[in-house]
Amino acid sequence: MKRSNRLTTAAALLLVIISGACSKEDQTPVSTTTGTTTPPSATNFSEPLAAAVPEPIKTNSPAVIPIQPPTNAVVAATNGVAILTPLEAKQHAGETATVRGKVFGIHITAKGDAFINVGDAYPNAPFTAVCFHDNIPTNDLQKLDGKMVSFTGLIKDYNGQTEVVLDNASQISE
Numbered sequence: 001m002k003r004s005n006r007l008t009t010a011a012a013l014l015l016v017i018i019s020g021a022c023s024k025e026d027q028t029p030v031s032t033t034t035g036t037t038t039p040p041s042a043t044n045f046s047e048p049l050a051a052a053v054p055e056p057i058k059t060n061s062p063a064v065i066p067i068q069p070p071t072n073a074v075v076a077a078t079n080g081v082a083i084l085t086p087l088e089a090k091q092h093a094g095e096t097a098t099v100r101g102k103v104f105g106i107h108i109t110a111k112g113d114a115f116i117n118v119g120d121a122y123p124n125a126p127f128t129a130v131c132f133h134d135n136i137p138t139n140d141l142q143k144l145d146g147k148m149v150s151f152t153g154l155i156k157d158y159n160g161q162t163e164v165v166l167d168n169a170s171q172i173s174e
Contacts, residue, residue, distance in 0.1 A: 084100070085100070086118045094156075095154070095155055096155070097152070098150050099118065099127055101127060101149070102147070103148075106141055108142075112133060112134035113133065115128055116144065130164070135166065150173045151166065151171060152164070
C-alpha cells in the first residue's frame with residue numbers, strides 16, 4: 001500500500017474517532033465519504049497501523065498473583081518461636097510459642113494466682129496466661145490490662161482452655 005493511501009486511511013480513521021460517527025442502533029461505523037454504514041468486519045484499519053503498534057512482550061515467567069495468608073496462619077516467628085494469635089494457640093498445644101493478643105481483664109485469686117484473659121473477656125477468652133503463687137508481682141500483671149501483650153511458653157490445654165503458665169516476667173513482652 002502506498003504512503004498516500006495509508007495517510008488517507010489514517011485520516012478517515014481519525015475522522016471516525018473524532019466525530020464519533022456511529023449509528024445509534026448498532027454502533028457500527030458510518031462512512032465519512034458515503035454516509036453509509038460499514039460493518040466492522042469490512043473495515044480493516046489494523047494493516048496500515050500494525051507497524052506503529054508494538055507487539056506485547058512475551059515471557060516464560062508466570063504471572064505474579066499476591067497470596068493472602070489464611071486467617072489462622074502463624075503471624076511471625078522470632079528466635080525460632082512462632083508468634084500466634086489467641087485463636088491459633090489451641091491448634092499448637094504441646095508446642096513452645098509466643099501468643100500475642102489484647103488483654104481483656106486479669107483475675108487475681110485469694111491465693112495470689114493470676115489469670116490473664118487474652119483475645120476476649122472471661123468466659124469467652126480463647127487464651128489465658130496463668131501465673132501461680134505470685135511468681136510475678138500482681139501489680140505488674142494488672143498494668144497489662146487493655147494492652148497488646150505477648151506471652152511466651154509451652155502452650156497447654158487445661159480442661160478445654162488454652163493457656164501458657166508464666167514462671168517469670170521474661171515470658172511477657174508488650
